[in-house]
Amino acid sequence: MTHKLFLLVLLPFVFLLILAGLYFPRETKKAIPVRQVKQYYRQHTVALDSAVTQLRQAVAQNAQTTLIHQRFREARLAYKRVEYLLEYYNPYTAKHLNGPALDEVEFDDPLQRTIPPEGFQVIEEYLFPVYDRQQKQALLDEVSLLASNIRRLYYIFDATQFTDAHLFDAMRQEMFRIVTLGITGFDSPVATYSIPETAAALESLQNTISLYQPQLQGPHLPLSAALNNDFANSIRYLRQHSNFNAFDRAEFITRFANPLTARVKEVQQALQIPVGTELRAVSPDAANLFAENAFNVNYFAPDYNSHTTPERVKLGQVLFFDPVLSGNGNRSCASCHQPEKAFTDGQSKSIAFDFKGQVSRNAPTILNAGLQRSLFHDLRVAYLEDQASDVIASASEMHGDLQRAVNDLRTSPEYVELFRGAFPQAKNEPVTERHLKVAIAAYIRSLTALNSRFDQYMRGDATKLTFILYPFSTAPCRRIMTKRKAKFWAFPPQKIQPMRN
Numbered sequence: 001m002t003h004k005l006f007l008l009v010l011l012p013f014v015f016l017l018i019l020a021g022l023y024f025p026r027e028t029k030k031a032i033p034v035r036q037v038k039q040y041y042r043q044h045t046v047a048l049d050s051a052v053t054q055l056r057q058a059v060a061q062n063a064q065t066t067l068i069h070q071r072f073r074e075a076r077l078a079y080k081r082v083e084y085l086l087e088y089y090n091p092y093t094a095k096h097l098n099g100p101a102l103d104e105v106e107f108d109d110p111l112q113r114t115i116p117p118e119g120f121q122v123i124e125e126y127l128f129p130v131y132d133r134q135q136k137q138a139l140l141d142e143v144s145l146l147a148s149n150i151r152r153l154y155y156i157f158d159a160t161q162f163t164d165a166h167l168f169d170a171m172r173q174e175m176f177r178i179v180t181l182g183i184t185g186f187d188s189p190v191a192t193y194s195i196p197e198t199a200a201a202l203e204s205l206q207n208t209i210s211l212y213q214p215q216l217q218g219p220h221l222p223l224s225a226a227l228n229n230d231f232a233n234s235i236r237y238l239r240q241h242s243n244f245n246a247f248d249r250a251e252f253i254t255r256f257a258n259p260l261t262a263r264v265k266e267v268q269q270a271l272q273i274p275v276g277t278e279l280r281a282v283s284p285d286a287a288n289l290f291a292e293n294a295f296n297v298n299y300f301a302p303d304y305n306s307h308t309t310p311e312r313v314k315l316g317q318v319l320f321f322d323p324v325l326s327g328n329g330n331r332s333c334a335s336c337h338q339p340e341k342a343f344t345d346g347q348s349k350s351i352a353f354d355f356k357g358q359v360s361r362n363a364p365t366i367l368n369a370g371l372q373r374s375l376f377h378d379l380r381v382a383y384l385e386d387q388a389s390d391v392i393a394s395a396s397e398m399h400g401d402l403q404r405a406v407n408d409l410r411t412s413p414e415y416v417e418l419f420r421g422a423f424p425q426a427k428n429e430p431v432t433e434r435h436l437k438v439a440i441a442a443y444i445r446s447l448t449a450l451n452s453r454f455d456q457y458m459r460g461d462a463t464k465l466t467f468i469l470y471p472f473s474t475a476p477c478r479r480i481m482t483k484r485k486a487k488f489w490a491f492p493p494q495k496i497q498p499m500r501n
């Protein structure tokens, strides 16, 4: 009897063991790429460390400037070989290594203290365009700081969990980084070495994905071959066109970067590696950065309850054109943001409330405002939801009162109906200040217009632009892309100190 009981208790364990035996051999084989990438990360961090040490030695020993420059470039290449992993798994360290060479002020620091920058880009400014040897000690200090930041990584490898899904996600993000911050020279504004750096970054991706290629068998063999081709062609193009100033970004993006990004996604699907579902600015299933669905406006909303729905957009649109929001009932949002003028009023400065003079700025377009991290010229508001109350209450703009507007709206059965449709979960009173703001914000988020001829051209339809695009680095574009201050206008300002007027 006890024997029987014993066997009965044992049985589930035996069963589990058999299951585990069936399961784990496959798992271990599948885990190979992840393990090898971890090894790669470690090895190439050591290589980066030693490249930076060599740079330091060259500076310390007063080597010739050409040698110091060469050491700097080698260190940057070493950085690019780990960039995609570093940025993904250790973004905080990545920022110390390759953040912009700009003082930073935390938005929410009441004392507004300045945090000095550090890393490659600071070092670059000591070395390029000409190295001023008077600055040697300061430069050495910066290089030492860089080295110590790199060494911090040694302590965190083991704690980092790698998965296939994360690696593909990281590779995808690196492709976007290459297109926006790499080939533009954004993360290396003076050394003009960004094109060879891009080749190094792509090689690191190729290396990673090649670890998965043995799993692409049978019907997937052509895909594997196409992937090889895409990588080889992209890298060859970069090698053959390494001159920063002459590099044709539009051609590289349309002919190489975009198709390659799409191909990596195809490989991920073929391998049945899941795509992340978390909310992202760039949608995880966009084929490339210029795809029509590339950006997810809901990422820019303050919370889940503010996400966009067609009913909210509709209500927001009605409110946008309704003067009920203004103090005198004469003015709506659309008075200054007129759809037929690309949601501006065409004035150099907007006409103030009651036509008493002008407000101090012009009304900017609100097309694509839903994709901004902050709003207004001084970035004073983070969310569209808060922006509306700012404008409605402003004496010179609408001189309105949200609570009064809400009271008015409650008396209108049509509005109550629209509010109820837009906020079905509201139990009692659907017409509230909060809902009004959410609806207007939803309408503005629906005004995302990324389908200009330029967009279509960048998506690969070469017939859409008949003129030659300026290479980014020449004439007017150069002014935008390389002057540090102008970066503010060219890119989302999250890393940059707010401008004061």
Ligand code: HEC
Pocket (backbone or CB within 6 Å): 320, 325, 331, 332, 333, 334, 335, 336, 337, 350, 351, 352, 353, 359, 361, 362, 363, 364, 365, 366, 369, 372, 374, 375, 376, 377, 378, 384, 387, 388, 391, 392, 396, 397, 398, 440, 444
């Ligand atoms: C009197 C004209 C006027 C009216 C009316 C008006 N705006 Fe504006 N709007 C402006 C001006 C001027 C700015 C720029 C202010 C600044 O940058 O400080 C602006 C900025 C904005 C922005 C920020 C755009 C950006 O890129 O930062 C949004 C969004 C916006 N308005 C939406 C609205 C909404 C919604 C309403 C109605 C509730 C509205 N506006 C009513 C003139 C107006």
